[in-house]
Amino acid sequence: MSSKLTIADRTFNSRLIIGSARFPNPDTMGRAIEASGAEMVTVAIRRVNLKNKEQDQENILNYINREEYFLLPNTAGCFTAKDAVLTAQLAREALETNWVKLEVIGDDDTLFPDVPELLKAAEQLLADDFIVLPYCNDDPVTCRKLSDMGCAAVMPLGAPIGSGMGIRNPYNLQIIREQIAVPLIVDAGVGTASDAARAMELGADGVLMNSAISQAKHPVKMARAMKLAIEAGRLAWEAGRMPRRLYAKASSPIEGVIETSPDD
């Protein structure tokens, strides 16, 4: 059994954090979340629909039991520190939690973070007693700044949100792992099970994913695959892998090999 995941004052058995978006239907979402083993589920904060209550983006509390899962609100859709900070404050009020997945986006096509605004928002939220889990790019300098200022974790992307491209820069993630002590959660871009295992083998403390599960042909099956992949990757990391070599090193002993009579 591998160790538990501790972030701030909470401990989790699961190292998989799951998003609640882009599922084909609420039933599949519920079953996928259960199959994934996740204990923490991210949600977004959006305006209620005042014109047409039936067409309202539904209140996620109708579908996810807060007794069973810890809900982590995000600030998705925010492009400025001001928007992100207010969104986080509204989330705190609506969900009675001071935990926030902080997203401050700089570009509509890549959804990469706006780093200066992200740092500004993180500072303000930390001063307002939030537990901040910032989504960021795979830049060791940004991660260090976020860690130093007091964020409870850093959450560098594997690849752009929803891209399914996997771990695009394993070397940066390795550097981030070596340089920062706070929990490292690879957040965004994971596409299939081996991506999640890879992230854990690089030393990540957890993986946050949404589309990888919700957009799979069989989300519940993929959720189970991800659960296993993250467990396997974590065990492999804790087991301490063998070193890599450029040349071969025979596995079988050299001594005692038979000889046959030479050809004439």
Place this chain on the structure above:
Amino acid sequence: MKITVNGETHTFESGMTVQDLLDVLDYGSQNGGLAVAVNDEVIKQQQWPSYALSGKDRVEIIHATQGG
């Protein structure tokens, strides 16, 4: 008074409280998961019955939905 609620302009009686506004919009009896900001400041649920809105106020009423 004219106020903006979730980006749309509405005309209401002055002195209307946040709770009155939620009632009028049919969100008054929503149990949990709702939050309100007026002019970029969160108004806590305990204050809804007493916080009076003024003309040109910008109100945001939100809840948690699906998200990654």
